[in-house]
Amino acid sequence: MTAPHTGGCRCGAVRFEALAEPHHVSYCHCGDCRRASGAPVSAFVGFLVDQVVFTGKALKMFESGPVTRSFCGICGSPIAYVDERLEDDIYFMLGAMDVPADFEPTLHAYVSEQLAFLHMSDDLPRHLKTSVKRRDGTVP
Numbered sequence: 001m002t003a004p005h006t007g008g009c010r011c012g013a014v015r016f017e018a019l020a021e022p023h024h025v026s027y028c029h030c031g032d033c034r035r036a037s038g039a040p041v042s043a044f045v046g047f048l049v050d051q052v053v054f055t056g057k058a059l060k061m062f063e064s065g066p067v068t069r070s071f072c073g074i075c076g077s078p079i080a081y082v083d084e085r086l087e088d089d090i091y092f093m094l095g096a097m098d099v100p101a102d103f104e105p106t107l108h109a110y111v112s113e114q115l116a117f118l119h120m121s122d123d124l125p126r127h128l129k130t131s132v133k134r135r136d137g138t139v140p
Contacts (some may be wrong), residue, residue, distance in 0.1 A: 005045075007079075007097040009072035013058035014079055016092070024091070025103045027120070030110035036069050037078055040118050043094035045103045049082070052090055110116040 005022070008015040024046030033042040060073035066084040071077060077130040080092045094100045105124065108114075 005047075005097065005099070005102070006057070007092060009058070009075050009077035009079060009096065011058075011072060011075035011077070012056075013074045014054070014056045014072045014077070016052055016054045016079070018047045018052050018092075018097075020047065022047050022103060023089075025094075025105050027107060027108045027124075029104045029112075029114035029118075031113050032067070033066055033110075034115075036081075040049070040115050041120070043100075043103075043105050044081075044091040045094055045097060046091045048088050048091050049090045050088070063088065 003018065003020050006016065015079045017135040024044070026044055028044060029040045034040060036042070058073045059079065062069050062071070067081055067086075069081045070079045072079065077096065078093050079096050080090050082090050085120050089097075094103055097103060107125045107127060108120070109127050109130050111126045
């Protein structure tokens, strides 16, 4: 991989560029991500917020507790999420990246909520909840 990394929504009204390498790539099995993506499992790529630039005017937000999810206000494509407990990070939906094959997930998070019929045969680490350290250094 070589920065910058680009992505956007299906219709092209929202575009973004990450100016550095990601710090996190993972699968998430939590119910909130399933509802937000409409898929049985989600995949994310994380960057530092100050390394990302957005263009376009269609980006919309939805807040739920500490998490704010962004999506295209025209085509509805999910774009990213930020979590106030992870104030310096932004996590893009892997499918929103222009070259998603460049970002191979390194772990599974929230496998305690994984759908029973979903079987992913890899040897990646599996975390019952999150794998991302919070500001206070803990991993809930």
